[in-house]
Amino acid sequence: MFKKIAPGFLNRIDTYLLTNYPIVWISKIHYVLWFGLLLYLVSTLIGFFVPIDLTSRADSGLWFLLLSVLSFIISWFWGYRYLIFNKEKNFGNLKVGDEYKNFFLVFSCVTIFAWFASPFVISYNTKMAHMFSDEEIMEDVNTLNEIEPYVVTNYYSYENSYDTTKKQTFFNVNKIYAYNNYTPYQYLNDTLVFPKLISSFQIRTNYKPIADISIVRVKIARHVSICEKYGVYPNLDIDEMAAKYIKAQKTGWISIDELSLGNDYHKEQMRTAFNNLFEAKFGTLFIWDKDFLWGMFYAIFSLTLLLVLFKLNYWQQFLIMGIVCALYPLIAFILSQIFFKSSSSEHSFQWFVFLLFVTTIVSLFITAKQEKAFKPFFNILNQLFFLLVIYMPMMVVHYLRRYTDIFHDHFSYNYGYAAAKTEVNMYGQKIEIYDYTYYLDQYLYSYWQEEYDLWFTICKWTPIILFFLCLPLMKKLFVKQLALPRRT
Amino acid sequence: MVENKFIQQLEESFNSKDYSLFTRRSLDLTNDYQLPETLVGEIFELRKNYLSIIDVNPTQQDAITGAASQVLEKIKLQDATLVNAANTTSDIVFKAQDITKQFHSGRNPFKLHPISFELKLGQITGVVGENGNGKTTLLRIVSGQLSTDTGSIEFPALGNFSNNWYEAKNKFAFIPQRIPKWHGTLLENLLFFATIHNITGEQNLKQIDYILFRLGLDKFRDLTWSQISSGYRMRFELAKMLLWRPHLLILDEPLANLDINAQQLFLQDLRFFAQSQSNPISIILSSQQLHEIERIADNIIFIRQGKTIYNGKQIDFGIDRAVNNYEVAGNFTLQQLQNCLTESNGYKIEDAGTAFIISCSIDVKWFDVLSVIQKNGLELNYYRDISQSTRQLFHKDI
Numbered sequence: 001m002f003k004k005i006a007p008g009f010l011n012r013i014d015t016y017l018l019t020n021y022p023i024v025w026i027s028k029i030h031y032v033l034w035f036g037l038l039l040y041l042v043s044t045l046i047g048f049f050v051p052i053d054l055t056s057r058a059d060s061g062l063w064f065l066l067l068s069v070l071s072f073i074i075s076w077f078w079g080y081r082y083l084i085f086n087k088e089k090n091f092g093n094l095k096v097g098d099e100y101k102n103f104f105l106v107f108s109c110v111t112i113f114a115w116f117a118s119p120f121v122i123s124y125n126t127k128m129a130h131m132f133s134d135e136e137i138m139e140d141v142n143t144l145n146e147i148e149p150y151v152v153t154n155y156y157s158y159e160n161s162y163d164t165t166k167k168q169t170f171f172n173v174n175k176i177y178a179y180n181n182y183t184p185y186q187y188l189n190d191t192l193v194f195p196k197l198i199s200s201f202q203i204r205t206n207y208k209p210i211a212d213i214s215i216v217r218v219k220i221a222r223h224v225s226i227c228e229k230y231g232v233y234p235n236l237d238i239d240e241m242a243a244k245y246i247k248a249q250k251t252g253w254i255s256i257d258e259l260s261l262g263n264d265y266h267k268e269q270m271r272t273a274f275n276n277l278f279e280a281k282f283g284t285l286f287i288w289d290k291d292f293l294w295g296m297f298y299a300i301f302s303l304t305l306l307l308v309l310f311k312l313n314y315w316q317q318f319l320i321m322g323i324v325c326a327l328y329p330l331i332a333f334i335l336s337q338i339f340f341k342s343s344s345s346e347h348s349f350q351w352f353v354f355l356l357f358v359t360t361i362v363s364l365f366i367t368a369k370q371e372k373a374f375k376p377f378f379n380i381l382n383q384l385f386f387l388l389v390i391y392m393p394m395m396v397v398h399y400l401r402r403y404t405d406i407f408h409d410h411f412s413y414n415y416g417y418a419a420a421k422t423e424v425n426m427y428g429q430k431i432e433i434y435d436y437t438y439y440l441d442q443y444l445y446s447y448w449q450e451e452y453d454l455w456f457t458i459c460k461w462t463p464i465i466l467f468f469l470c471l472p473l474m475k476k477l478f479v480k481q482l483a484l485p486r487r488t
Numbered sequence: 489m490v491e492n493k494f495i496q497q498l499e500e501s502f503n504s505k506d507y508s509l510f511t512r513r514s515l516d517l518t519n520d521y522q523l524p525e526t527l528v529g530e531i532f533e534l535r536k537n538y539l540s541i542i543d544v545n546p547t548q549q550d551a552i553t554g555a556a557s558q559v560l561e562k563i564k565l566q567d568a569t570l571v572n573a574a575n576t577t578s579d580i581v582f583k584a585q586d587i588t589k590q591f592h593s594g595r596n597p598f599k600l601h602p603i604s605f606e607l608k609l610g611q612i613t614g615v616v617g618e619n620g621n622g623k624t625t626l627l628r629i630v631s632g633q634l635s636t637d638t639g640s641i642e643f644p645a646l647g648n649f650s651n652n653w654y655e656a657k658n659k660f661a662f663i664p665q666r667i668p669k670w671h672g673t674l675l676e677n678l679l680f681f682a683t684i685h686n687i688t689g690e691q692n693l694k695q696i697d698y699i700l701f702r703l704g705l706d707k708f709r710d711l712t713w714s715q716i717s718s719g720y721r722m723r724f725e726l727a728k729m730l731l732w733r734p735h736l737l738i739l740d741e742p743l744a745n746l747d748i749n750a751q752q753l754f755l756q757d758l759r760f761f762a763q764s765q766s767n768p769i770s771i772i773l774s775s776q777q778l779h780e781i782e783r784i785a786d787n788i789i790f791i792r793q794g795k796t797i798y799n800g801k802q803i804d805f806g807i808d809r810a811v812n813n814y815e816v817a818g819n820f821t822l823q824q825l826q827n828c829l830t831e832s833n834g835y836k837i838e839d840a841g842t843a844f845i846i847s848c849s850i851d852v853k854w855f856d857v858l859s860v861i862q863k864n865g866l867e868l869n870y871y872r873d874i875s876q877s878t879r880q881l882f883h884k885d886i
Contacts, residue, residue: 018676019692022683084671085680091657092684371651373635483654485635488591 010034023098026085027105028078036112039074040119043067047123052131054230054273060124064117071116078109079307086311088479099475100468107304114300118287128280137277138196140226144182144270145203149173150210150219151236152245153264155256157181168255173248174209182271184278193282209249217242227266230273234266301390301464309383312478317376321383328356350399357392360385367477374484382481386474390467393459401452408448490521490568491765502560507549508542508753510556511535513760514563515702520765521568527559534559535701543707571766578644581659581736581770582607582630587639589625600625601795602639605787607736609645610768612758614785614802616778616878622794623774624665624740630772631662631738645735658685661729665741667721670713674724678709678731685732699731703757718745723754730761730769737761739773743780751780759784782877790878797881806876812850813880814857817843817870828864829857843870845880 003011010030017025024030050063087098132140149157152173160171180188180200187194198206210216220238227234241262248254286292310318332352340348363381370378401407423430494517501509514531517523523531534555541548589600600622607613607630615623628634629641632653643656670677675696682692700706703723708716716724722745729737737758743751762771775781782788782802790798798805816825822839829835829846836847846857854873861868874880 015679018679019683020688022680025680025683087684090681090684091654092681093658093686094654479654483632483652483657485629485632485653487635488593 006031006034022085022087022092023101024105026082026087027102027109028081029105029109032078032109032112035074036116039071039116043116044119044123047120047125048127050124052124052128054128054131054276055232055269056272060121063120063124067117067120071113074116075110075113078113082106082109082307083311088312088475088482091483094475094479096472099471103304103308103468103471106307107300110300110303110307114296114303115287121285121287125280125285128276132277134281135196137274137281138194140229141180141182141274142196142198144223144226145180145198146206147219147223148181148203149176149207150216150245151223151241151262151267152248152259153262153267155261161253166255168257170253170255171248172253173245174252176204176207181267182274184271184275187278187282211246211249213242213246216245220245227270230270230277232266232269232273235263236266298390302387305387309386309478312475312482313379313383314376314482317379318383320376321380321387324380324384325387329353332356347403350395350403354392354396354399356384357388360388364477367481370481370484372484374481374486379478379481382477386467390463393463394456397452397455397459407452407455408444409452490517490563490566494765495564498560498563502556505549505553507538507552507556509756510560511538512702512757514559515698516760516764517563517568519698519702520570520767521566522571523563523566523568527562527566530555530559530562532697532701536706539701539704539706578647579609580606580644581609582772583642583644584629584636585640585642587629587636587641589629589634589637598622598625599794600629600791603789603796603799604639605789605799607770607772609735609770610763611770611786612762612784613770613772613787613789614781615772615774615789615791616781617791617797618882619776622791625794626789626791627662627738627740627772627774630736631660632657633662659735660738661732661734661736662738663722663725663729663740663742665744667725670724673710673712674705674716675709678724678728681728682731687732695731699727703727719747719750722746723750726754733767734769737769737771737773739771741775742773743775743777751777755780755784778879778882779872779877788878790881792881798878803876805878806880809875810850811847812852812854812873812875813877814846814848814854815840815843815870815872815874815879816846816857816861816868818861819867819869824864824866825861828860828866845874 003014006014013030014025017030046063046067050060052060088094155169155171157177158171158173159175159177160169162169180198180203183197187197210219217238220236220241224234224236224238244259244262248259251258306322309321313321329349332349336346336348336352360381363378364385367375367378367382401409423432425431494513498510498513498517501507501513511531511534515535518528518531534552537552537555538549541551583606585604586602587600587604588602591598598620603626605613615626617623625634629636642651643659646652646655646659678696678699679692682688682695687695696709697706700709703726705720705723705727708720708724713721722742726742739758743754746754758771758773762769773781785802787800788798788802788805789796822837822844825844825846826835826837829837829848834849834852838845838847848857854871858868858871872879
């Protein structure tokens with residue numbers, strides 16, 4: 001399929017790789033790079049051409065999903081091509097370093113597929129970020145914040161009170177509670193980075209009730225025009241809204257029954273629009289988020305490992321390993337619930353998983369000694385070991401913190417509360433009092449948190465490094481099993 | 489110099505105008521000896537021409553006589569050296585000592601009784617026997633697909649890797665009765681197999697050309713597995729295995745899907761490949777085409793119900809026999825045959841289904857039997873001397 005739609009030079013490269021570098025040829029990295037580049041370009045262009053709706057992120061989410069599904073479908077074609085040609089199952093010549101080459105190539109291909117939608121996200125975000133200048137947005141946010149008290153749609157924006165005798169809520173537009181409603185929450189206090197954004201204090205102090213309806217009308221009209229600039233169309237009658245304000249302003253305390261407040265859905269839309277714009281301009285894209293990147297790494301790594309394991313093992317054992325992976329947590333959970341009940345069941349569940357891992361380690365030594373016949377059971381355990389190995393140390397550290405006192409996790413529960421308990425003599429009695437300064441607690445908490453973070457980092461990186469160091473051994477172990485005669 | 493035997497064979501095939509054999513053996517020469525590029529090109533061209541002629545009009549074969557003659561003369565004058573002679577520490581590729589295998593499951597538990605044998609480079613071993621008697625089990629053990637219960641297996645030709653199954657399988661080629669499907673084009677698969685066995689670059693392409701033209705498969709190279717017949721699938725599988733020059737070739741019922749001409753050609757080629765000057769191969773194969781197998785095999789293993797009835801050189805079978813056996817068939821009944829070859833004259837006749845097996849004294853030769861049949865006016869259409877064939881070991885099982 002690739003060949004029919006690929007340019008001539010790529011097919012010539014393909015033939016060259018086929019006759020010289022089978023590992024590279026099998027991975028089809030040349031086709032993946034070429035078509036990946038084209039698809040990334042398409043993904044980028046889609047991001048630039050998809051119309052932006054500032055009041056929602058659903059559209060971009062839909063496109064993101066669509067591109068991810070497309071990438072998933074294309075990756076199946078690649079996966080099929082990758083899997084049908086198998087050097088090890090055909091007992092080809094083994095070369096030192098082949099497994100590194102293979103793992104790296106598959107990892108790269110899977111990464112290209114996995115990130116297929118990211119150019120879309122970047123270009124869409126870039127386009128959104130450049131819709132308005134920073135100054136323009138700041139000015140509009142400030143203007144809307146300042147005008148907000150004159151657009152009476154919500155009595156909570158003002159001083160309000162519930163009269164228990166009349167059973168009515170009264171509010172007073174002459175005194176506002178309104179804060180900077182349109183400033184995105186996460187940038188609210190960032191006055192160092194955004195000094196031009198006016199604070200809630202300034203809004204309150206700047207607010208002057210206005211008795212002249214024409215001025216109020218101008219302010220509401222300004223509110224409407226700014227909203228429309230961002231694609232939000234308020235369903236407001238400017239005269240009616242101005243009249244409401246004047247009535248409320250003149251009356252002072254006014255019951256909400258005397259004044260039907262306007263629809264303020266467009267204000268919510270405006271807040272969403274500013275949130276989106278601020279995120280696009282000043283935020284970090286979710287695809288560059290550290291946790292997201294680690295998540296992607298583990299997903300890509302596991303997928304790569306599964307593909308590599310599939311090629312190095314008989315499909316029957318691979319399938320059973322997959323079923324074990326899917327069902328073992330469930331079985332362990334059920335057993336832990338049955339035998340260890342309620343509070344200790346989570347504890348026991350983790351023990352079951354750890355027990356499986358220890359069993360897989362033992363299986364490695366047994367398999368290494370196999371000479372005469374292939375043993376499917378140990379092969380399954382071997383596969384499980386390599387699949388679990390990069391996660392297990394992290395799980396152990398997490399377990400130790402949660403269920404033992406090694407990392408003194410109790411300080412995290414006490415954090416912010418009493419720590420230093422002392423006894424004082426009061427009225428002739430010894431009374432326990434607590435030192436609420438808790439700085440010792442804070443220190444201990446920080447210390448053990450750092451200790452835990454350190455060990456977690458070690459357990460995150462060490463297995464990855466060891467895995468790569470032991471990659472040739474992994475291959476040796478599995479190709480040996482591939483070649484061993486079977487019992488039936 | 490090119491070996492005299494080789495030259496003689498080329499001359500014989502040229503004189504008898506067997507250009508199929510002539511061009512095939514000429515190509516083998518390019519694989520075994522270092523010949524000048526121009527001569528190699530001429531030989532390839534000759535083979536191509538031959539294949540294109542027989543594709544269109546097989547009666548026009550003489551059109552290549554002139555070119556063939558020129559090629560023959562040039563070959564005769566060559567001072568060629570062998571290429572890349574097989575680098576092995578022993579000519580024994582596979583050695584089994586008292587191996588056994590037992591299957592417990594199923595309604596009919598089966599046991600392969602102890603058997604010891606060696607497979608040597610340049611030799612062909614035929615495994616024969618009735619259906620379900622252990623031929624495939626034995627071949628699967630040799631190919632490393634099936635483990636043994638007892639006994640030992642070694643690969644002396646592999647030297648340091650004499651008990652390493654991966655290294656062994658890297659040198660052994662196994663063609664099962666049911667060939668697994670190839671994915672991708674046929675050419676892609678051939679190129680891939682050559683590359684993973686370290687035949688890379690230009691050498692790879694040359695080797696593919698050699699094997700495709702040698703086996704007459706060139707016109708199918710761009711097709712896919714589903715586009716060719718089962719007979720051609722077997723030939724492509726053979727091509728795939730031969731192009732990387734294995735030490736041992738294991739074939740389970742390879743003749744099953746081949747027509748009669750293809751079978752003859754296939755077996756003849758096996759003999760040539762086994763005895764290649766530069767890369768001799770040990771071949772072990774099973775088949776129901778008993779007489780064809782016996783004709784090319786150096787060794788025969790006959791298995792009945794898991795027990796080895798005969799295991800030795802083909803020419804040694806029946807050498808110390810007490811009787812001669814002849815297989816006949818024709819337009820007559822058992823009674824009519826018994827009337828002319830009477831028991832009182834020392835003849836015993838067994839009805840073997842479509843033919844009769846005549847047992848007689850070792851002094852009675854084939855022409856004696858024929859003359860008696862002829863004198864009695866029986867119409868004969870099939871006759872075979874099976875005195876030194878394992879055919880006589882087969883029994884009617886129903």
